[in-house]
Amino acid sequence: MILIRLISETIKKLNIKGKCICLHSSLKSFGDEIEGGVLSLINVFLDYGCTIIVPTFSYKFLINPPDEKRYKKNGYNYSIKIDESNEIFTTSSNEISRKDMGLIPYTILQMKERIRGNHPVCSFSGIGPFASEIIKTQKPMDVFAPLRELALFNGYILLMGVDLNRLTALHLAEQMTGRKMFIRWARDTNENPIEIECGGCSEGFVNFNAFLYDVDKKVLVGKSLWRLFSINALLKKAARVIQLKPEITRCNDEKCIRCPDAIAGGPVLE
């Protein structure tokens, strides 16, 4: 059993009481049950005055591109047809790609006080004192605005037992070096098709381990390795590395169509 007291002590040790934190997590990584379950774990952070931000992506709202839109270098296979859902995304929807996102984002999304960002596919959600200010910056064509806002709050990113391929903020680092994010499509609340900005492939992000090992604080909680990054330090270092070594973001899959396009600078919007 992972005791709540241990989670509480870890938050104190990491010195993140009252801070804004973007969480990426795997509950399996603890190797044991958490006392009181996932809600107790979330509540320890909230009781310490933390603001928690999580990715609550919902891929079911993707639709096919309009016929006239064929952006080049968009990391997209235009010959594949999506089976479109009739449902429409709103910020009060609790729809989430649960298997990809995990139980903590799923649970936060069900909480009454949570705030969800305005992005049909790649929304972030938050809970806690500054959640509204951070999350309300998100727009369909400004997917990583909440992470930029988190940086203004001198916030943190906490990886709970997951590797850097879950670290969405590295896409923001790519954007900071001038790469354009990929364009996908969804419907707005009036059911009209809109363009939305989405991050690309994250599998190559594990390559950053060689450069980010001294940017994080590491601590073991049960069997779960927690890695805490100041988002500002992370973005500064990662953007520098991408500028010097653009290939760093490339994954191992030779058939990946997103990585080469991202490295080439992203979609040509004309």
Ligand SMILES: [Zn+2]
């Ligand atoms: Zn890839």
